[in-house]
Amino acid sequence: MPNDVENPSDIVNADELARPSSSRRDPELLREAITAWLATKVDGDAWVTDVQIPSANGMSSETILIDADWAGRSHHLVARIAPQPDSDPVFPHYDLDRQFRVIAHVAAATDVPVPALYWSEPEPGFLGAPFFVMGRVEGEIPPDVMPYTFGSWVGDASDEQRALLQTETIRVLAQIHQCPVPGGLDMPHGDETPLQAHIRRLREFYEWTIKGRNGSPLIDHGLTWVADNLPEESDAVLTWGDARIGNVIYTDFQPSAVLDWEMAAYGPRELDIAWLIFLHRFFQDLAESAGMPGLPGLLRREDVAEEYAKISGHHPQDLDFYTTYAALIHAVVMFRIQCRAIDFGQAHAPFDPDDMILHRATLEAMLAGTYWENVK
Ligand SMILES: Nc1ncnc2c1ncn2[C@@H]1O[C@H](COP(=O)(O)OP(=O)(O)O)[C@@H](O)[C@H]1O
Ligand SMILES: [Mg+2]
Numbered sequence: 001m002p003n004d005v006e007n008p009s010d011i012v013n014a015d016e017l018a019r020p021s022s023s024r025r026d027p028e029l030l031r032e033a034i035t036a037w038l039a040t041k042v043d044g045d046a047w048v049t050d051v052q053i054p055s056a057n058g059m060s061s062e063t064i065l066i067d068a069d070w071a072g073r074s075h076h077l078v079a080r081i082a083p084q085p086d087s088d089p090v091f092p093h094y095d096l097d098r099q100f101r102v103i104a105h106v107a108a109a110t111d112v113p114v115p116a117l118y119w120s121e122p123e124p125g126f127l128g129a130p131f132f133v134m135g136r137v138e139g140e141i142p143p144d145v146m147p148y149t150f151g152s153w154v155g156d157a158s159d160e161q162r163a164l165l166q167t168e169t170i171r172v173l174a175q176i177h178q179c180p181v182p183g184g185l186d187m188p189h190g191d192e193t194p195l196q197a198h199i200r201r202l203r204e205f206y207e208w209t210i211k212g213r214n215g216s217p218l219i220d221h222g223l224t225w226v227a228d229n230l231p232e233e234s235d236a237v238l239t240w241g242d243a244r245i246g247n248v249i250y251t252d253f254q255p256s257a258v259l260d261w262e263m264a265a266y267g268p269r270e271l272d273i274a275w276l277i278f279l280h281r282f283f284q285d286l287a288e289s290a291g292m293p294g295l296p297g298l299l300r301r302e303d304v305a306e307e308y309a310k311i312s313g314h315h316p317q318d319l320d321f322y323t324t325y326a327a328l329i330h331a332v333v334m335f336r337i338q339c340r341a342i343d344f345g346q347a348h349a350p351f352d353p354d355d356m357i358l359h360r361a362t363l364e365a366m367l368a369g370t371y372w373e374n375v376k
Contacts, residue, residue, distance in 0.1 A: 046070035105182035137257035149287035174312035194236035231318035244279035274322030
């Protein structure tokens with residue numbers, strides 16, 4: 001039940017809009033700044049030989065690829081940099097050091113594959129914002145632009161290979177959920193449950209987003225709906241937060257690195273399971289609305305639930321609720337990204353603010369309880 005996407009390249013434009021030029025950095029200046037910073041981190045001479053700013057995947061923090069030489073060899077690194085405050089970032093707060101500590105905790109406590117960690121630099125002075133540096137992992141990522149459902153290595157693979165990718169991704173999810181909960185996550189206030197706290201934070205983010213402008217009646221409705229339809233919660237665990245295949249580097253269809261821990265949170269594991277399912281549906285619906293078959297056999301709701309139960313022993317509960325909540329979270333983030341594009345003069349405010357949500361029809365159908373019956 002997707003909205004019509006008349007021109008699939010609109011999706012590319014949406015991503016471009018989300019990365020306004022003012023938040024881009026100059027590779028040569030970066031190279032000099034990182035070389036100076038590296039000198040404070042390693043013994044002996046160190047110099048950066050190359051800096052690249054990739055264009056695809058990723059909308060909020062900046063990710064840059066760095067090649068550097070020290071101690072007699074080359075190092076292939078990735079730096080994740082908080083956005084510059086003057087770029088009107090998508091989120092009100094970025095805590096790169098917390099992300100670094102969550103990844104370090106997961107690396108120490110589990111077999112979940114994560115990039116090798118080098119340093120976290122909380123001082124904004126070096127690159128204009130805090131950042132951390134990790135090892136670069138080779139492999140393939142299902143692309144967001146154009147979405148992997150529009151034709152990609154995922155679609156070119158065999159059914160068996162895709163099944164392997166699916167199972168091994170779900171296994172990683174189950175491993176994350178077994179990890180002891182790290183310190184430093186946002187915890188519930190007062191007598192809130194972890195899910196209620198999660199919803200409150202979404203609401204706070206949305207209220208920040210719409211300050212001084214019209215909100216979205218659909219999102220208002222969604223926030224009321226989730227508050228009115230709270231399920232019984234399974235035990236809270238560490239959730240990855242942005243649990244989708246577009247945040248995994250695969251080698252031979254197996255995860256070799258789990259990326260993007262910005263949304264890691266304390267909450268029921270269904271948050272991650274539903275995000276994994278919903279984000280695929282989002283890309284699948286886009287493909288179908290563009291007249292393409294997409295990958296209807298991948299990450300099907302029942303299959304994901306069944307495989308997760310088989311691997312972990314926990315039967316996911318209330319996925320109607322959690323997939324609707326996932327669609328709502330995605331709607332709020334998308335609304336924010338569109339508000340920002342409008343403020344930058346890169347998009348026009350539509351007559352109906354709900355039209356700023358690309359998957360508006362999906363969210364409406366989920367809230368009406370009719371979405372899943374129409375999924376083939
Ligand atoms: N350690 C890494 N090794 C290789 N590529 C990486 C690594 N970290 C990030 N990337 C690249 O940067 C992109 C964005 O990273 P990600 O952590 O998903 O951030 P975000 O999506 O929030 O911008 C990834 O899709 C990938 O292409
Ligand atoms: Mg990402």
